[in-house]
Amino acid sequence: MTRLLLSSNTDWYIYNFRIALAEYMQRQGWEVVLVSPPGKFTALMQQRGFRWIPWNLGRQSVSPWQETKSLLEILMIYRREKPDLVHHHTIKPVLYGSLAARLAGVPGVINSITGRGYIFLGEDRKAQLLKRLVLQIYRLAFNSPRCGVIFENPNDRQYFIDQRLVPAGRTWLIEGVGVDPERFAPLPEPAGVPVVALAARMLWEKGVGVLVEAARILKDETQARIVLVGEPDPGNPGTVSSQTLEKWNTEGLVEWWGWQPEMPEVYNKSHIVTLPTMYGEGVPTTLIEAAACGRPLVATDIPGCREVVLDEHNGFLVPPNDPQALAQALKRLVSDPSLRGRMGAASRQLVMQKFTHAQVNAATLEVYQQIMATRDTGKP
Numbered sequence: 001m002t003r004l005l006l007s008s009n010t011d012w013y014i015y016n017f018r019i020a021l022a023e024y025m026q027r028q029g030w031e032v033v034l035v036s037p038p039g040k041f042t043a044l045m046q047q048r049g050f051r052w053i054p055w056n057l058g059r060q061s062v063s064p065w066q067e068t069k070s071l072l073e074i075l076m077i078y079r080r081e082k083p084d085l086v087h088h089h090t091i092k093p094v095l096y097g098s099l100a101a102r103l104a105g106v107p108g109v110i111n112s113i114t115g116r117g118y119i120f121l122g123e124d125r126k127a128q129l130l131k132r133l134v135l136q137i138y139r140l141a142f143n144s145p146r147c148g149v150i151f152e153n154p155n156d157r158q159y160f161i162d163q164r165l166v167p168a169g170r171t172w173l174i175e176g177v178g179v180d181p182e183r184f185a186p187l188p189e190p191a192g193v194p195v196v197a198l199a200a201r202m203l204w205e206k207g208v209g210v211l212v213e214a215a216r217i218l219k220d221e222t223q224a225r226i227v228l229v230g231e232p233d234p235g236n237p238g239t240v241s242s243q244t245l246e247k248w249n250t251e252g253l254v255e256w257w258g259w260q261p262e263m264p265e266v267y268n269k270s271h272i273v274t275l276p277t278m279y280g281e282g283v284p285t286t287l288i289e290a291a292a293c294g295r296p297l298v299a300t301d302i303p304g305c306r307e308v309v310l311d312e313h314n315g316f317l318v319p320p321n322d323p324q325a326l327a328q329a330l331k332r333l334v335s336d337p338s339l340r341g342r343m344g345a346a347s348r349q350l351v352m353q354k355f356t357h358a359q360v361n362a363a364t365l366e367v368y369q370q371i372m373a374t375r376d377t378g379k380p
Contacts, residue, residue: 002084003031003081004030005086006034007055007086007093008035009036009057009093011039012040013090015044017089020177020178024365026049033051035074036054036055037054053081055073055074055077056073057070057074057092057096058070067096074097084106085108085371086106088109088111094112094141095138097111098144099137099141101147108148108372109147109371110150111147112152113149113151115280115282116159120280145170148367151173152174152176152281152304153173153280153281153282153283155303156280174360174363174364178288178356178359178361179292180356180357181292181356184263187294190271193225194333195224195225195270196225196272197270198229198230198275199260199263199289200277203233204238205238207278207321210276210278210322210323214324214330216323217324217327224331226254226255227270228255228257229259229263229266232245270290270295271333271340272296273287275287275297276318277320280302280303281303284304287308288308291308291314292351294345296343298317301317301318302320314343315347
């Protein structure tokens with residue numbers, strides 16, 4: 001039986017974004033093992049019947065000693081488990097996991113690049129220094145014919161090719177992680193004042209502050225409820241504090257709903273879903289889920305968002321960090337129920353065309369099969 005290890009820097013990521021892939025691969029007859037730091041989703045993964053291996057990996061740690069320990073730990077896991085294929089998600093598992101896989105002689109390695117984010121797109125000195133270091137590690141980690149890379153949007157793919165981080169022949173494009181169209185299904189709009197929802201980790205880079213400023217503008221121009229759905233992320237330096245979120249909530253600018261376990265209910269309580277993110281995304285899952293629920297979308301005109309939001313078709317694209325443009329796009333949808341209906345229907349149609357779990361998981365299996373074939377030929 002072929003053994004596949006899926007790894008990430010949080011159990012939250014695997015459970016929310018890759019559990020469908022894990023279950024799909026089990027149905028194909030593969031043995032699937034999950035690897036991540038421990039968390040509240042660990043038990044849920046085990047309840048689904050998966051073997052889970054803890055990996056002590058600090059998301060924000062920069063201590064050379066701690067990072068070396070993390071690298072050695074994943075190396076020991078690979079040597080003990082002897083996987084046929086490993087699939088890494090998020091930056092540290094991609095870098096450390098790829099290096100460990102080469103040292104352990106793992107036959108096949110797949111890395112998912114889910115956006116470039118702060119290190120590649122930030123303009124401050126810290127980002128520039130980190131970028132130079134990370135580029136060198138990427139070149140070393142990806143320098144193997146048995147290592148393939150999946151990108152979620154063509155801009156990220158072309159960037160990695162242009163930077164000579166990975167040859168084009170070992171790259172694939174799969175737009176997002178997919179969605180279950182039966183669980184995320186459209187329902188009629190709720191009655192009452194239109195609700196505009198942003199569902200994400202409460203990070204400044206996700207555009208939370210931009211939406212709050214847009215809410216200030218909309219407050220004097222139209223009736224709308226602006227809702228933030230998600231929790232602060234203490235492990236991220238860009239987190240919005242709970243005190244700030246509570247202050248906005250008390251002021252009446254926004255409603256902060258916190259973490260919600262049933263996201264289909266959130267989308268179906270909403271009229272419009274927005275993601276004014278500041279940096280490049282892979283393909284935002286929240287936009288795919290909202291589109292599956294038949295909701296019109298407003299997002300930033302950047303790679304990743306453009307793959308889900310087709311401007312003037314199923315929503316609007318606005319410039320990054322532009323509260324005024326965001327407010328005006330939201331106002332158009334708030335004030336026009338028929339436009340929301342047309343765009344929401346177009347969102348659902350787009351998901352059914354290319355963003356379902358069935359399509360994404362089948363495409364991922366094809367990549368697995370291609371990279372595994374290099375064991376025999378030595379060529380991608």
